[in-house]
């Protein structure tokens with residue numbers, strides 16, 4: 441019995457760790473479902489990869505690109521891919537919103553805070569920056 445529980449735990453750990461990005465702790469990985477994440481540069485390259493990863497973990501995303509076309513395309517793409525089955529906590533739907541602007545523009549960065557409530561349901565818990 442204890443052995444079965446232990447091997448189930450090990451399988452779960454192995455399964456999870458196979459998907460964890462290099463360098464990310466297991467507790468951080470486990471905390472992502474329903475977590476509000478702001479991702480600068482989340483529409484291209486490594487930022488898009490991380491947006492896709494967070495979405496697969498049922499995070500609530502506001503991804504910001506430099507231009508509206510790319511940001512909207514990235515969000516549309518992600519919304520077409522459901523999160524990993526069983527990842528979303530009960531009652532939680534994945535969220536992917538987008539915006540476009542420059543992280544170096546203080547006016548824009550502050551104005552974006554006005555969208556936190558309507559997009560994420562509050563201030564981001566986490567912010568990742570892949571923007572240049």
Ligand SMILES: *[C@@H]1O[C@H](CO)[C@@H](O)[C@H](O)[C@H]1NC(C)=O
Nearest residue numbers: 541542545546547548549551
């Ligand atoms: C900075 O952002 C504000 C608000 O979005 C915008 O009105 C302004 O044109 C931007 N400034 C520059 C230099 O892009």
